[in-house]
Amino acid sequence: MNFSPSNLDEYIGQDKIKKSIRISIDASKKREEAFPHILLHGASGLGKTTLANVIANEYGVGCTTFLAPVLDSVDGIHQALREGEHGHFVFIDEVHALNKKIQESLYTSMTNNVISVESNYFGSYEEEVKPFTCISATTDLGMLSTPFRERFGFIVPLHKYSNAEISTILSLNTSKLNCSVNQEALDYLANASRKNPRTANRLLSRCYDMATVNDSPVIDKPTVKETLFNLSIDKNGLTSDDYKILETLIITYDCNPTGLKALSLSCDIDEKAVETVYEPLLVDLGLVKRTSRGRIITKEGYTYFAKNNS
Numbered sequence: 001m002n003f004s005p006s007n008l009d010e011y012i013g014q015d016k017i018k019k020s021i022r023i024s025i026d027a028s029k030k031r032e033e034a035f036p037h038i039l040l041h042g043a044s045g046l047g048k049t050t051l052a053n054v055i056a057n058e059y060g061v062g063c064t065t066f067l068a069p070v071l072d073s074v075d076g077i078h079q080a081l082r083e084g085e086h087g088h089f090v091f092i093d094e095v096h097a098l099n100k101k102i103q104e105s106l107y108t109s110m111t112n113n114v115i116s117v118e119s120n121y122f123g124s125y126e127e128e129v130k131p132f133t134c135i136s137a138t139t140d141l142g143m144l145s146t147p148f149r150e151r152f153g154f155i156v157p158l159h160k161y162s163n164a165e166i167s168t169i170l171s172l173n174t175s176k177l178n179c180s181v182n183q184e185a186l187d188y189l190a191n192a193s194r195k196n197p198r199t200a201n202r203l204l205s206r207c208y209d210m211a212t213v214n215d216s217p218v219i220d221k222p223t224v225k226e227t228l229f230n231l232s233i234d235k236n237g238l239t240s241d242d243y244k245i246l247e248t249l250i251i252t253y254d255c256n257p258t259g260l261k262a263l264s265l266s267c268d269i270d271e272k273a274v275e276t277v278y279e280p281l282l283v284d285l286g287l288v289k290r291t292s293r294g295r296i297i298t299k300e301g302y303t304y305f306a307k308n309n310s
Helices: 015-031 048-059 075-083 100-112 163-174 183-191 197-213 221-230 240-252 260-267 271-284 299-308
Strands: 038-041 063-067 088-093 114-119 123-128 132-138 154-157 288-291 294-297
Touching (some): 015 154, 038 048, 048 088, 048 132, 063 075, 075 088, 075 100, 100 114, 100 132, 163 183, 163 197, 183 197, 183 221, 240 260, 240 271, 240 288, 260 271, 260 294, 294 299
Parallel strands (some): 038 132, 063 088, 088 132
Antiparallel strands (some): 114 123
């Protein structure tokens, strides 16, 4: 099931960002200009790709999508720029994975609407292209070169969602299913979704599976609780890996400060995953603290683990 919104009104959350984008869309259309180049950054699952597609839909022009990790040359992007209409979009996901040479080629195109061409017969020359918008998404802003990053007219951080916003997203997406859901179930599911729309939609799909198997026309709280139990997810969204991190800090390191690398090795969880997937929620819930000496479990974290891991 595709839960993606098609316009800004359907895109829940990030209200200030949406207002700025709406103003620039209207201004660009009025001046018959391309939308400003825009860079979206933030954690996985916060809606960067979704927002990119929504902006292109709102502007009413084509959008060519590229996945940066599989790009080993700029040729495909150059071809899209040659073929694109005035104001069209080129969306580059995981743009931090672009090598520096491609970044350099792109920021020249973004500034001057030209592409640099290498020819065996004519040598190097520049070819004009129609004005376009480069819209890019990244989870690692620091990996972009400064000259490339500064070519973007918008640099937009996407923030965590509130439980109320997640509940609204779930309610809207449930309406796309052949099933209803009550508010109690929505609130319980939202609380377990790690403030992340992608996680919320994934859990909603699994609850829908459970309701279907149980021949229930309604996703209720018991259905949500059973689904989360089967997935080893607690009411606050903690998974077995979150509990493994808490257990390691308590038992292996005796509640002492622990470095990220040591914690990762002891838990057998990738460092990047510890830092970007699990740790943010543990810190947000007050169960773990980041200190200059390393990660340390709090009194609340010790109590939480003892109470919920029995």
